[in-house]
Amino acid sequence: MSEINVTLVSWGNEVGEVPVKLEILDRRLRPIQQRWVGAKSRERFDVDPGLFVVRASLASGSQFQKVVNVADQQDAECSIELHELSPHESHEWAYFTKPIARRSTTLLSDPVYKGAWFRLWRRETDGTWLEHPLPPVEPLSLAEDGVSCGFRTPDEALYAVQVGGPGIPWKFAAIPSTYPVMLLMRPVSGPAGQVHPLEVVVSSDHWRMEALLSLMQRGDTDKATDFAKQSNLAEELLFGKVQNTAAAAVGGYYLLRIGDVDRMHHWASNLANWFDWMADGPIIHAWQLIMEARRSQGAKKQNMDQARERLLSAAGRGFPIYTEGLRLLRDGLLLFDRRSKRKDPEIRSALSEVGAFTAAADWSSPATTFTGERPDAPTTEAPMGEPPGDGPRYYLYDVPIKAAVSEGALTDGEVLTANLESGPVTVRVTGGVLETEDGRTFTGTSEVQRAVGDMFLFSRQPSAGPQLYESLEQLRIHY
Amino acid sequence: MEMLFERDDASGPQTHALVIGVGGYRHLVGGSDPKTQVIPQIGVLRQLTTAPRSAVDFADLLIETKDAWHAPVGSVDLLLSTAPNDVDFTPPAAFTPRPAGFDEIQQAYNAWCERCDSDAGNTAIFYYCGHGVEKEEQYLLTEDFGKSPNNPWRGAFAFDSTLLAMRARKAQTQLFFIDACRKITSSMKDHTIVVSPLETPDLDDPGCERLLVMRATAAKETALGPKKGVAYATQALRRALTGDAAVEDGSGWVVRSATFADKITVILGMIKTDQDFEGRCPCHVTKSAELLRIDHDPKVRLEVACTPEKATAHADLTCERIVLPGEPPAVVHRQSGQPLRTDVDAGLYLAQATFPNHEFKKGQKQFGASPPIFKPRLECAP
Numbered sequence: 079m080s081e082i083n084v085t086l087v088s089w090g091n092e093v094g095e096v097p098v099k100l101e102i103l104d105r106r107l108r109p110i111q112q113r114w115v116g117a118k119s120r121e122r123f124d125v126d127p128g129l130f131v132v133r134a135s136l137a138s139g140s141q142f143q144k145v146v147n148v149a150d151q152q153d154a155e156c157s158i159e160l161h162e163l164s165p166h167e168s169h170e171w172a173y174f175t176k177p178i179a180r181r182s183t184t185l186l187s188d189p190v191y192k193g194a195w196f197r198l199w200r201r202e203t204d205g206t207w208l209e210h211p212l213p214p215v216e217p218l219s220l221a222e223d224g225v226s227c228g229f230r231t232p233d234e235a236l237y238a239v240q241v242g243g244p245g246i247p248w249k250f251a252a253i254p255s256t257y258p259v260m261l262l263m264r265p266v267s268g269p270a271g272q273v274h275p276l277e278v279v280v281s282s283d284h285w286r287m288e289a290l291l292s293l294m295q296r297g298d299t300d301k302a303t304d305f306a307k308q309s310n311l312a313e314e315l316l317f318g319k320v321q322n323t324a325a326a327a328v329g330g331y332y333l334l335r336i337g338d339v340d341r342m343h344h345w346a347s348n349l350a351n352w353f354d355w356m357a358d359g360p361i362i363h364a365w366q367l368i369m370e371a372r373r374s375q376g377a378k379k380q381n382m383d384q385a386r387e388r389l390l391s392a393a394g395r396g397f398p399i400y401t402e403g404l405r406l407l408r409d410g411l412l413l414f415d416r417r418s419k420r421k422d423p424e425i426r427s428a429l430s431e432v433g434a435f436t437a438a439a440d441w442s443s444p445a446t447t448f449t450g451e452r453p454d455a456p457t458t459e460a461p462m463g464e465p466p467g468d469g470p471r472y473y474l475y476d477v478p479i480k481a482a483v484s485e486g487a488l489t490d491g492e493v494l495t496a497n498l499e500s501g502p503v504t505v506r507v508t509g510g511v512l513e514t515e516d517g518r519t520f521t522g523t524s525e526v527q528r529a530v531g532d533m534f535l536f537s538r539q540p541s542a543g544p545q546l547y548e549s550l551e552q553l554r555i556h557y
Numbered sequence: 558m559e560m561l562f563e564r565d566d567a568s569g570p571q572t573h574a575l576v577i578g579v580g581g582y583r584h585l586v587g588g589s590d591p592k593t594q595v596i597p598q599i600g601v602l603r604q605l606t607t608a609p610r611s612a613v614d615f616a617d618l619l620i621e622t623k624d625a626w627h628a629p630v631g632s633v634d635l636l637l638s639t640a641p642n643d644v645d646f647t648p649p650a651a652f653t654p655r656p657a658g659f660d661e662i663q664q665a666y667n668a669w670c671e672r673c674d675s676d677a678g679n680t681a682i683f684y685y686c687g688h689g690v691e692k693e694e695q696y697l698l699t700e701d702f703g704k705s706p707n708n709p710w711r712g713a714f715a716f717d718s719t720l721l722a723m724r725a726r727k728a729q730t731q732l733f734f735i736d737a738c739r740k741i742t743s744s745m746k747d748h749t750i751v752v753s754p755l756e757t758p759d760l761d762d763p764g765c766e767r768l769l770v771m772r773a774t775a776a777k778e779t780a781l782g783p784k785k786g787v788a789y790a791t792q793a794l795r796r797a798l799t800g801d802a803a804v805e806d807g808s809g810w811v812v813r814s815a816t817f818a819d820k821i822t823v824i825l826g827m828i829k830t831d832q833d834f835e836g837r838c839p840c841h842v843t844k845s846a847e848l849l850r851i852d853h854d855p856k857v858r859l860e861v862a863c864t865p866e867k868a869t870a871h872a873d874l875t876c877e878r879i880v881l882p883g884e885p886p887a888v889v890h891r892q893s894g895q896p897l898r899t900d901v902d903a904g905l906y907l908a909q910a911t912f913p914n915h916e917f918k919k920g921q922k923q924f925g926a927s928p929p930i931f932k933p934r935l936e937c938a939p
Contacts, residue, residue, distance in 0.1 A: 105879070105905050107805045107925050129879065129905065131925035139819065145905065145923035177835055268834040272778055297769075297818025297842040336844045337766055372725065372764050405841075409721060412694060416718050416758050420751070433693045437741070441776055442836020458741075458777060 081153040082123045082146055084132055086115070088160040090170030091217070092260070094118045096136075096285045097305060098160070098174075103131040114308055117160055117174055132156045136163075136174050137289035139296055168219035168226050172262040172279045175288045176444065177296050184265040185222040186475035187524040190275055191265060193464065193478045194243035196555065197471040199250075199453050201236040201355070201396050207453045209469030210237070215557055224264030225474050227555050228283075231255040234323060235355050236396045238453045240465075241276050241474070247460035249274060250453050252399045252446040254324030257282030263474055276474075280445040287315055287325040294335055294402065295444040306332060316345045323353050324399055330362035331402040339369045350388060357395035358403045364388035364410050386414050386425070393428035396454070397435050397446050404446050408436045472555045476524035477533075480510035487549035493539045494546065498531040505536070523550065558668065561652055562620050562633040570678030571631025573728075574619050575669040578612025579657045579687030580605040580646075581638035584703035584712075589641050595706045598742035602688055602698075604640030607782035611686040611736055611791040612637060613649060618795050619682070625849040628680040628730070632672055634665050638700040645785060657687070659699040659712050666719075666755045673728040680848075681728040681765075685716075686788055689737025690745060691776060694718060696752045697737055710752045718754035724764050730846045731765045732814070736773040736790045738780050767846035769814040771821060775836045781829065790838060793825040798848070800855025801827075801929035803903075810855050810903070815845035824929050827858060854902040857926040861908045861933050862896040868917040868937040870894055872910040879905040879923065903927055910935045 086098060096117040101109050102125060111123050117136075127150040134142045140163055148154045164173040172178055184190065200210040212229060219226040231237050237255045241263060242248035253259045262279040281288050290311060293302035306312045315322065315329030330346050333339060346366045350359035364385040371381040389410045398404055411429040418425060438448040438456035449460035464481075465471055473481070482488040488507045495504045505512045505526070511519040512526060520526045523533035534547040564571065584592045587604040594600040616635045623630035637654040639646050648654050655661050673681040688698040694717035702712030720733060773780035773790030782788030787795075796802075801824045802817040803810040818840035826833020861876050863869040874897040878887035890899045897908070909921040920935035 103805070103925060105881075107903060107905070107927060108807050109805065110807075131905070133925070143925055145925065266834075269831050272775070272837075273834050297840040298815045299842050300813060300815035300845045303845070337764075369764070408694075409717070412718055413721055413758050416721070416754065429693060437692070437777070439776065440836065441839055 079124050080127055080148045080151060082125055082130065082132060082148060083120065083153055083155050084123065085120045085155070085157045086117055086134060086160055087157055088117045088170055088174070089167035090161075090164070092171045092283060093174055093285070096171065096174045097289045099135040099301060099305070101133045101135070103133060105129045107131060114305055132158065134158050134160065135301070136160070137292040138173060138175055139177050139298075140173070165223050166219055166221055166226070168217060169224055169262055171260055171281060171285075172226070175281060175285060176279045176292055177442070178262075178264070178277060178279055182223065182265055183267045184275070186225070186265050187222045187527055188265065190245040191474065192244060192476050192522050192524060193481070194241065194246050194276065194474045194476065195465065195471045196239060196241050196263065196474055197465065197469065199238045199240060200231075201453070203355075205394075205396070209467075211470040212472060212555065215555060218555060218557055220475065220554065222475065224262055225555060226260070226262045228258055228260045230258045234353070236399070239278065239280070240453070241278055242462065242465065244463050246276050247274060247449055247462055248451060249276070249278065249440075249447065249449050249460065250456075251278040251280050251443065252397065253280050254282045254399055254445070256323045256325075257284055274440065274449075278443075278447065282324060284322060284325050286311060287322075287328050290332055291328050291400065291444045294332060295442075299336060302332065303336060313341055316342065316349070323349070323356060327356070327358035327362065327398075327400060327403065330358070331400060331406075334362060334365050334369070334406070335402070337369065339366050342366050350391070355395065357392040357398040357407070358400060360388040360392040360395070361398055361403045361407050361410070364392065365406055368410065368413070385410070389414065390424055390428055393432055399446060401439065401441060401443055401446050404432075404435060404439060405441070407432055473553050474555070476522045477550050477553050478522045479507065479512050479520065482550060482553060483507065483510055485553055487553055494536040495539045496531055496536040498535065500531070503530055504539075505530070558655075559652070560632055561616055561635040561649060561654070562623070562630065564623070564629065564631045567631050570628040570676050570680070572619075572626045572628045572680040572682060573631055573669060573672040574616070574633045574682035574684065575665055576612050576616045576619075576633060576635045576684045577657050577662060577687070578609040578635075578637045579698065579700055580608035580643060581640040581700060582688070582698070582702055583700055587640055587642065592703055592706050594703055594709060596709065596744050596748060598744045599703060599709055604643070605687060606640065606643050606646070606785045607788045608686040609637045609639045609643070609646055609648075610786060611782065611788040612684065614787045614795060615684050615734070615791055616649070618798060622798065622849060625852065626680065627847045627849060628678060634669060636661055636665055643785075656700055658701045659714065662699055662714065663755055670723070670726060670756070674726055677727050677729050679728040680730040680732065680846075681723070681726070682732045682734070683723070684734045684736075686736040686791060689716075689735065689739060689780070690741050691739040692741055692745060692750050695735065695737070695739055695772070696750070697735070710750055713752045715752045715754040718758055719756055720770065721758035722754060722756035724768060725759055726765065729765050730767040731769070732848070733770045734794055735771070736780055736788045738778070739772065739774055739776050740779055741777070766844050767814060768841070768843040769817060769846070770841040771818070772839050775839055781832070789825060789829045789832065792828050793821055793838065796824050796828070796929070797821055800851045803851045803855045803928055805903075805927070810851040812848045812851065813845050814842050814848060817848065818842045820929055827930055854904060855928045856900045857903050857928050858898070858900055858930040859890075859906070859926060859933070860896050860898050860930070861892075861935065863910050863917070863920060863937045864934040865937070868910070868912075869896055871912050871914065871916045872937065873913060874908065874910050876901070876906055876908040878902070879907050901926060908933050908935060910937050912937070
């Protein structure tokens with residue numbers, strides 16, 4: 079007997095707990111051993127001598143493999159460089175766990191992302207939505223190919239992030255507020271009008287739950303079942319609802335997806351009753367009731383009445399955190415609408431409201447994502463431009479000069495200089511633009527970066543007040 | 558009622574398919590009985606040449622693979638409508654398909670449900686290619702759509718509600734493939750659309766355990782296909798079911814609903830290069846099911862190139878299967894000056910890059926090639 083020692087190499091601080099399926103395949107590519115491990119693991123597999131493929135599969139759908147030749151009575155080392163998947167170690171969590179877009183040939187410094195912004199919304203107890211300041215951010219990574227940040231919302235409520243810009247259709251993504259939240263906002267390319275130019279990847283730091291969610295979202299229920307079975311994960315998530323409400327929802331969605339309602343017990347009902355800010359609980363409970371009714375004629379009438387109430391209650395709670403919930407809510411309402419021969423006005427009204435979300439939704443995203451101006455007003459034709467009002471917003475990469483002046487980061491008439499490799503450069507702030515000595519004008523920091531040099535290398539002349547880069551950073555997502 | 562295929566020796570669980578291709582729309586522009594439509598943007602809907610060809614291609618595929626299915630194919634019913642000017646189209650030999658009008662589809666659906674209900678082990682397959690729109694749910698348009706311009710929707714059926722109803726039926730494995738658009742026009746948004754399903758959802762049965770729903774396009778988007786050809790999503794469907802979505806499960810190559818869902822968008826990208834973005838071909842899978850087995854090593858598309866990329870222009874690339882002593886020698890695939898693109902059987906391979914003018918150092922890599930596509934990169938230092 080010999081051994082294959084597999085080392086998974088990843089660098090991100092967050093990803094040690096991210097699950098990876100490791101398989102040993104024989105030379106006919108038949109799986110002979112497999113187990114789920116963490117993304118920084120070192121694992122030993124006992125094998126007979128021969129040629130093997132070591133394959134590592136991530137919940138994002140990415141796979142790595144190496145061929146290993148194992149001699150008799152000898153150990154073979156196999157190192158799999160998972161980190162190669164991500165351009166930055168601070169983005170690894172997203173590339174490992176989320177089905178993110180394959181193509182990205184654009185950068186946040188490109189003109190389409192000029193003035194692209196981000197803001198946070200919170201649904202109040204009376205159902206209104208208000209813009210909310212971004213809580214302290216940690217960690218943060220600002221790069222041209224994506225901005226990654228983490229934060230924790232101050233309380234458990236329905237929160238959503240919104241991105242937009244003069245060239246970016248406004249888009250919302252729900253966030254699981256019961257956890258530290260991780261966000262990656264990255265430029266993506268694809269056929270115009272079919273692919274939103276800014277991908278928003280949302281995650282909690284419960285990596286096993288996130289992996290289960292991604293596997294379900296991708297339709298890979300074989301791997302989801304295999305993974306969940308490993309540790310009764312779905313029940314563990316649902317049972318732990320007091321600690322982790324969003325994770326409980328994912329556990330519930332998984333059990334519904336595979337039709338295993340017996341394992342849900344009364345937990346879904348509690349999830350619906352105890353957390354009245356979240357639509358996912360009543361949706362899960364409604365479908366548990368519907369599925370139970372299908373099996374037991376005795377429970378039918380009572381179950382169906384309660385399921386109807388649950389769905390209406392969910393429709394009154396904004397929108398579910400997860401796309402799976404949006405689909406189930408739409409399907410449940412359709413079911414009752416058809417059963418009532420479209421004569422139940424409450425169901426009709428709820429279906430119409432939810433229909434606005436489903437029409438504007440991005441169904442490929444695990445977290446509920448939709449276009450629109452406000453989180454309570456989804457629209458298929460999304461607005462673009464600067465958001466109205468003076469609520470808290472943050473630029474992703476490019477800072478418009480006009481905004482920098484109106485926010486006090488720059489003063490009209492002031493002179494900025496930089497000693498760049500190409501030589502000293504002087505620019506003047508004038509009328510909401512930057513003007514070079516030779517008469518070129520720029521409306522945003524990215525334009526300056528492309529044509530002259532990194533805006534953050536400039537300083538004020540004469541030196542006064544806070545450093546220029548500090549002033550500009552305050553307008554972007556910052557620590 | 559004549560079906561395209563009906564197994565003679567039917568016993569035990571079977572796969573029963575209802576395949577619908579609507580390319581001819583009698584009452585729309587270019588149809589045999591065009592009517593002026595009241596809702597303006599309905600007037601822009603045209604005849605389709607891809608739909609009947611796609612439906613026939615899918616029906617043919619089912620017959621070609623009839624014995625490979627986990628539940629062997631027991632029946633294939635095919636309804637087709639073609640545009641009056643689509644004279645090149647030829648229906649399957651010795652078969653006169655029924656037209657895909659609402660009444661015919663309803664009748665075929667009812668008969669199909671009966672066949673599917675005959676055994677809980679059955680697999681039910683529903684395939685539709687034609688015009689579709691989406692508002693509260695996806696609506697699929699039949700041949701007689703637009704017959705009553707004041708209420709054109711009488712010639713459509715509500716797909717998602719039909720799906721909810723069908724799920725309550727006995728066949729425990731159900732597959733739905735919808736190759737149709739999901740766009741909605743502003744005038745459709747403004748009008749109340751009342752469309753009936755082919756069956757009203759009920760809750761009298763426990764519901765199917767294993768469901769796969771594939772739509773050719775994301776919400777709000779258009780399904781695509783070449784004129785007088787097979788729609789891209791249906792091409793991907795064929796590739797997926799004939800091996801591209803197969804995995805080795807330890808006892809052979811098998812296409813499962815989960816592997817199908819996992820790979821279909823990548824497969825679509827192999828057919829139409831810019832269409833492999835996330836969510837392009839959305840699938841919904843409940844408990845995964847074994848669909849069919851592939852009795853040979855499936856094909857894998859290989860694209861071998863060098864890292865750095867510029868090295869490929871100088872390289873002689875080779876790729877060959879790794880064989881054991883005593884096995885027949887492997888075919889060596891070769892390419893110079895550009896990436897080596899070839900289709901090979903799934904298995905273990907060795908790819909090498911050599912440089913006759915020594916611009917880069919030799920690179921080589923062993924790898925396992927699994928469907929649908931593998932792109933090994935050979936590191937070649939300058």
